Amino acid sequence: MNTRHFLLSIVPLLSGFAAATAVAGDGKSFSTSQQSTTSVEDLGVIEEEAAVKFRGDVSTVGTYTSNAKLTGNHASGDFLFFPTVEGGVNAKLGKGFTFDLDAKIESAVYSRFDERSFIGYSATTTLDWRPKPNLPRIYIGAEPYRYDSYDNGGLISQAIGLTAGTDWGFGFNNGNTLAFFGYSFTHYYADPGIDTLSQNRVLAGITHHIAPKLYGQLIYAFQHSNYDEVSRRDLRHIAIVNLSYQINAHLFTTLSGNFVDNDSTQLRASYQSAGASLGLTWQF
């Protein structure tokens, strides 16, 4: 795993596609890489891909945000600390289908407003289909999540989101730049029910290969949320700038800046916030 894996969340392989083809001789095939040490050093490992791939990462992000309470009041700037542990499994099902399962435990610790600190548990399962390598990907998924307050252990929110979406990207600038676009629709069935909502999200971005181990990224996302049980609609704009540096094969760091503008029909829910963060991720 490396920075690209983080940036591209690589998806794995399985079954028919991964089945090795042995030809000539007695028809036997070998699963060992049969590469010398120097060959691995210069070319990387070239071996048959595992049918099912497991992954995991531990990360920590420190961020300062100008409006930690996410209200119209800008006087709630705070430093937040986000430790996260994540694991996943990925399998290619053949004919362009891929299945992915990801589970995550994350936390946010507020330095000033400790009553806002929380711990979250979530899982994401995705079935996607890409008919041809350069065509857009179409996917459906489910994401159950739950957040508990550190303050009193009480439930903040829990829901299951059902998503359908598509995304697509293309390289240009001699392959040094990747542009990508995406759209998704998610309906969250929440408990308490007042958090139940439908959400449309459009996303566009660019990833640029600045140096062999350095990537820059610009992302813009627009989101429309409509709540089922309360009279509230939100329009949210998110702009993000990332710089990711790969320290070694398993470790990378990301410096990030962001701006969020949430325009809600509910006065208290409208806010703007700006933030800067520094993260470190160890992938295995």
Next chain:
Amino acid sequence: MVRAVFSKNRLRLLPILTAGITLSLLSLAGHGAQFSEATVTKVENTVNYGEVKGGRTNKRPAVASDVVHANNFLLTETESRAELKYEDGSVVRIGQNTVFSFDASSRTLSLDKGTLIFYIPKGAGGGTIKTPSLTAAITGTVGKVSENIIAILKGEVTLVPSGLKVGAGQFARRNADGTITIAPFDMSKAFDGKLMSFNGQMPGFDLNVLLTQSTLPANLAVFDDLERTQNHPGALRKYFPEPKAEKQKKDKKPQGTPTPTPPPPPTPSRRPRTSPSPTFRGNL
């Protein structure tokens, strides 16, 4: 009469045909010329340039901007690498402990020992890659090569003499028992290996290749976490509870037939962490 006209037309066509054939021959010769020499664009540590003259082999250290002629060879020692560029845009990077040569007339890249990666642009005339155990016909292709492995990152090669195709994301390997295995490899590791970034990103191979197996390269999870825990209606109700007066008003809504309800058991009161908001309007 008809014959005369035809003859006349044939005479007119003759110079055009002659010019066409000449141009074609020149074009073919051009391809050979474009491949008859390559310029060393980068050298790391100890790289030697070898010449065979009158049955004797002469070696001297290679330096950047050296011009390597067909049928001469390059040798690298441990932790040494070099990059060659051809006039047709082809690029070859050779790894450590490698012996490499090329032939102009057949456009053959020969790896006697070690590792290399190559890029042959589309329309450049193709060529052949030859190792001690594998030979493949190449067109517009990017690939990694060791003595017993040819792995294709982009495009396609055809193994000689079997005619078997090895496409992008696949490798061909000559096994110890003489069989050849053709199987997919993990394209998420395509950028791995020191040669891939030896002199900047390998031309002809872009991030889009990785995207074909990826999800969108954007991580908005932190923004979702904060939104769900700080700004969703449930969270706002938690952190900005309704003032008691308003709550009581709502509770006193007229009912059809009042039913007696037992008084609630006394519960220990908990000190609220946040004060009721004077601007709260309810119905989040």
